[in-house]
Amino acid sequence: AYLHAIADSPFTAKDYRTWCGTVLAAQFLAECAVPKTEREATRMINQAFRHVAEKLGNTAAVCRSYYVHPKVVDAFRQGNLQPASHVRAHAGWSAWESVVLSILRGN
Secondary structure, eight states: OHHHHHHTSOOOHHHHHHHHHHHHHHHHHHTSOOOSSHHHHHHHHHHHHHHHHHHHTSOHHHIIIIISOHHHHHHHHTTOOOOGGGSOOOTTSOHHHHHHHHHHHTO
């Protein structure tokens, strides 16, 4: 009820955790070196899920399924995940949130 009241929208704690997990994964993956092989990319993605899991107090499997948007992983695999320094921050958003917003909007 508190989140609904302050956001004036039907957001839940899971929405905030999902946003946070997605932003954490994007930041982690953007800071990785460009993978040379698909196997290396998969290893880095799994490390990102473990990183998010540690921060959210969950398992990597739960983070993979529920707390990291798949478009972030796809952007990383395609080499389209830009560092935050290359993205213009939107008003009221952090640089990393702007990166994720850009990915989700398909920009």
